[in-house]
Amino acid sequence: MWNRIFGKIVFVILLFFTSVWLIHYFIDFIPGTYADFKDPLESNEEIIQQKERFPIFYFSLIPNKEEQITFDQKNFFNPKWNGSQNAFHQTISSLVQGNFGKSLVDDAPVLQKIKSAIVWTLSIQIPHYLLLFFIAIYFGKYSTLYNHGVIKLTKEVLLALHSIPLFWLASILLLLFSTQLFYLPNSFMNIADQNPFLAWIQYPQYFILPLLSMILPSISYVSRLYGEGLIKAMQSSFWIRAMSTGNSNNYLLETEAKPHAMIAIYAWLIGTIPSLIVGSLIIENLFAIPGMGRLLFHSIAIRDWPVVKVMLMLISFVSLIGYLISDFAIKKLDPRLNHKNEGI
Numbered sequence: 001m002w003n004r005i006f007g008k009i010v011f012v013i014l015l016f017f018t019s020v021w022l023i024h025y026f027i028d029f030i031p032g033t034y035a036d037f038k039d040p041l042e043s044n045e046e047i048i049q050q051k052e053r054f055p056i057f058y059f060s061l062i063p064n065k066e067e068q069i070t071f072d073q074k075n076f077f078n079p080k081w082n083g084s085q086n087a088f089h090q091t092i093s094s095l096v097q098g099n100f101g102k103s104l105v106d107d108a109p110v111l112q113k114i115k116s117a118i119v120w121t122l123s124i125q126i127p128h129y130l131l132l133f134f135i136a137i138y139f140g141k142y143s144t145l146y147n148h149g150v151i152k153l154t155k156e157v158l159l160a161l162h163s164i165p166l167f168w169l170a171s172i173l174l175l176l177f178s179t180q181l182f183y184l185p186n187s188f189m190n191i192a193d194q195n196p197f198l199a200w201i202q203y204p205q206y207f208i209l210p211l212l213s214m215i216l217p218s219i220s221y222v223s224r225l226y227g228e229g230l231i232k233a234m235q236s237s238f239w240i241r242a243m244s245t246g247n248s249n250n251y252l253l254e255t256e257a258k259p260h261a262m263i264a265i266y267a268w269l270i271g272t273i274p275s276l277i278v279g280s281l282i283i284e285n286l287f288a289i290p291g292m293g294r295l296l297f298h299s300i301a302i303r304d305w306p307v308v309k310v311m312l313m314l315i316s317f318v319s320l321i322g323y324l325i326s327d328f329a330i331k332k333l334d335p336r337l338n339h340k341n342e343g344i
Contacts, residue, residue, distance in 0.1 A: 033303050057082070091313075121276070121277065139219060161217050174287075210287050227261075229260060279291045
């Protein structure tokens, strides 16, 4: 068991280091910098030369342009050891020291910008997943037990909402409730400087449309996931034995079928851990929520690469942690997987 845990941790660490290298590698190929927005006539020759002098990894296989080597020359393949003077080593060293760099836009610490954005993202994502969880569990149970006309119609409506792209659905809700009826606000710009958790108490109306936009398309999938788990449990042999005890159907659902149906729901919940941090890029930009998704979008648009790199590394780290948690949690929740592994 401990060997498997150690192997998983080593695998995750290697994946994280690989993602850090890939982030630097691909971002360095993207043309343009923030200086282009400050002064379009400013030459980027110095920045380009700096990139060429500062390699990405510990070794290079292809020489720099300064050496003027062409494909026709025999020494085109020229391995070179760069030592610690490379972007990967400098980034890992900075992360270990707690130095995440500064933004090119306002010279603010990157960590400070991410902290302020992550609070807004959590203030939206935590209620989103909690509400979705309870609504989907309730509807999944009753749509499985009582599949009459109203339930069938509701399932069809929810399935239709699930098929609508998130951007379209959010735009329709904005057009209906904000532009036409003037019932709800259409932007967070008026409360962007507020504490997001206090804003829930003082201005709850701002959160209604974003939550509806994210919850409505997902109810169909999560409730179906739970309902299929209940059906599968009620078709198992242990359900027949449980029915012979003489207990009520509702009691047996809660004590026998629900634990088995919840395994898939727990797996889904654990899989949403990265979304708690990353947020919804579409929703946050559409409603002007100053969260992680909006920060990432604007940082890429303005070419604020220090912020983009740290955010992508954070997304990679949280995703890998979510993978570790889900792998161990599912095997803990479903002992059958452990028995299968032991059999192998």
